[in-house]
Amino acid sequence: MSRSIRLAVIPGDGIGQEVVAEGLKVLGAVLPAGTKVETTEYDLGARRWHATGETLPDSVLEELKGHDAILLGAVGDPSVPSGVLERGLLLKLRFAFDHHVNLRPGKLFPGVKSPLAGEPEIDFVVVREGTEGPYVGNGGTLRTGTPQEVATEVSLNTAFGIERVVRDAYRRAAARPRKKLTLVHKNNVLVHAGHLWTRIFERVGQEFPEVTTDYLHVDAATIFLVTQPQRFDVIVTDNLFGDILTDLAAAVTGGIGLAASGNINPSGEFPSMFEPVHGSAPDIAGQGKADPTATVLSVAMLLEHLGLTAEAARIEAAVAADLAERVDGPARSTSQIGDALVTRVAG
């Protein structure tokens, strides 16, 4: 059967450009004969903002809707005020396309050095809510710039929003061998949102008797991610806790150069977006030093999302084999790692 994937590509800034090029190389090499990928590249990020003042024009948002998926590198630069691209581009995309499931696997591949002692087995996935919580922009300031300044940043939690992400997390847990789901929140202090999350978590759990459940306060979760990461299988949590926990997860599984993510719209109403967790890394941009592995693993998540499960598995196996051989090997450039992965998925 011939098939074509319409892929929107947003390389973005800094190393985003470098790692996306490698991700596309591997994508091209892994697709079966008869499956084509039609890419449309969008120039968004710091460069565009400096040139035109635009972050995400409505016309681009409309065009993006016509794609099966989006691959994003990273956006951001020290020359752009903090918040402009995060809110005006990344969050705008996640909200406009209702990316309510933010998926972030935390897996320690064999041969990868974790800063944790004793080479623990780490293989979990964080399902972070992506469209609510404190990230909705519900707040403001009064008496701005005066000593009496007041700022609010309200965390928005809806029963609808919680239920859909919790159910998605249960489904993912039910499909994994260990079938375990941990809710992470802070329901002893954030009692309003916390109790709503907890009640919905318990209620939806009745539909999944095969899934073992667990609850941790977010502060305790940071301890266990370091001391007993093997206890986690699937974690479901709110937008802010998920943001922080997944950086910690990246750190204990070999670093930000390996951490992949998907911003998923499970209904398929709008395209889902896949991206490395890391940013544009201005400190190493343009030097061929960036590790493209996180982007390549994000491409695997993209294929999995589009139902190309075997191809996704081939990429993951290629990455695992490459990582296992890296241990004592010489340092390689961004494109050398990409080429090695291309050879593995093609062979």
Ligand code: NAI
């Ligand atoms: P960062 O992730 O860009 O860099 C943090 C550190 O990790 C740096 O030392 C960098 O060299 C290193 N690093 C990151 N990716 C790497 C890779 N693939 N291989 C090797 N080393 C890597 O985070 P930072 O420095 O906080 O942010 C830089 C810019 O990126 C900022 O403008 C920030 O707003 C933006 N950013 C964008 C994100 C996105 O587009 N989704 C996510 C995070 C940050």
Ligand code: MG
């Ligand atoms: Mg983050």
